Amino acid sequence: MAHQQITQGKCHRDKRQITRIIALTAYAFEDDRIASLQVGCDDYIAKxxxxxxxxxxxxxxxxxxYCYAEKVPPDSSASPPKIFTPDLKTMPTKWIAEVHEAALDLSDNKLYELIAQIPQEKQDFIAAMTSLVDNFQLEAIATLTQI
Structure with a gap:
């Protein structure tokens, strides 16, 4: 991700800071959005x-x-390792389903627990999965583990 710099807009005349609350939720129904706004949230974003x-x-x-720095071409050595489908297919179906569910739940702790169950001889697979979690690529994990 490119480095970000934030510049503040207009200052409040009375110099008091107003705290803004944006609800982040897994609930995407209109009633949930309305309820969030009614209890004082300024906005709403659903997962x-x-x-x-x-x-x-x-x-x-x-x-x-936001003022973004110029994008630097990615260093090929810094990109996460590729997960090969054959490695994934050697894992039990139940494990793949649990990884998929943990990725959908955005549960990095559960994913690390599941990665610890990968046989030690599959170091490239362990490194690839760990890199995806470390780099918040949970959507990629969910896509790879769709059964």
């Missing part, structure tokens, strides 16, 4: 959401503007 959606909401509510 799954993109990083851009969150940054747009923050910019809107805080009056900030």
């Amino acid at each position: 799954p959401f993109t990083e851009d959606t969150l940054f747009d909401k923050i910019a809107h509510h805080l009056g900030v503007r």
